Amino acid sequence: MASPTAPTPSKQPSGLQGVTAGDSSLSKVFGEEGRLIYRGFQIEPLAEQATFEECVHLLWYDRLPTPAELDALRADLAAAQSIPAEVWTVLRPMVGKASLMDLLRTGVSAMSAWDEDVAATRDTDAETRAELNLRIAKRLMARIGPLVAGLYRLGRGEAVIEPRADLSMAGNFLAMVRGSAPQAEEERIFDAALTLHADHGFNASTFAARVTAATEADIYAAITSAIGTLGGRLHGGANMRVMHMLEKIGELDRVVPFVDEILAQPGGRVMGFGHRVYKVEDPRATVLRRMAQSLTSATGNSKWFDISRKLEDHVKEKKGLFPNVDFYSASVYGSLGLDPEIFTPIFAVSRASGWLAHVMEQHADNRLIRPRANYIGQTDREFTPMDAR
């Protein structure tokens, strides 16, 4: 017979699967169709025909920019991209001790101390906060790429390269990381990869940002929560692990035994496959596959792409799983000569645009997010004083 304190199992699926947690007009994932839209627009033309800056404008202002609006946004971002020297002073002692994602999380948190608008957002009316939030969002968006690039270079014992005002966000990022401006095709593909990662419904990091924002905490607090959440291997941390996996496999003929060994382990996961919402191929993976192939032709180095293709076929055959966004972003970034350590921080640079849009959307029509737990512990236990235990 069940004791009076026996737990009642939750009727909800675990991990909030399938639960709708709020309204948003930013992006929609059509899991059954393999389709993703930002503000009503399909992601494919946005990735292939628009720039990342246009995508940021679309997410923040709910419309594609005119040429003048795009120039204005670019000018605001370029004017704000220099990181206060004090932030580097805070971060330098941590370099080499913490991962790049941990440094990024701390760096974003530290930047709030040198943002003259942030304190004023905490106890004010909605209109003033919206105005200040947009200013802070531009500042944070402008600085997150230079922050990642600078931390990466410091970690390698190299000097930080200052951002340039004449380059796109994608071109600037590659120039700051690699030391010279990229080829036009490299810039175009990296720009598209940024657009493809910009927003994705209530994914874990975005939801974390919204939960934090819904307490009326400031933007820096929300983005710091989001970065911490993105780092895990089941979320943004997967892309780096995909590259490590490709490196470990090394040769085409090692793909099958490598995958079989993972799948033979209980709970074994092949990084870059499967998705909570998509039941068919992730549409971002489709675009990134094309880009990985195109980079392969441009660079003449098809190693990562060939291994990825074979891996994809084998995982599909054995488990019926499709690649997700992290799978082909790894070979794209690898072919651009980027180090796996910087892959997840790149995801953060892109997703910051979506996180910021969500925080502004949350603040514009806010209610505290506070669900209940299904308590499965004991109840009615007798307290025993210390000397009687």
Ligand code: COA
């Ligand atoms: N490799 C091997 N098996 C996988 C898998 C993977 N990458 N992803 C899912 N599966 C299997 C699970 O083992 C499980 O099988 P079972 O029913 O036989 O136990 C089934 O598929 C369902 O998986 P589940 O963990 O319940 O799905 P989820 O919705 O909780 O997880 C992810 C979604 C993304 C966390 C999961 O697919 C995963 O861990 N992928 C690898 C990490 C990754 O690429 N993350 C980036 C996401 S964009």
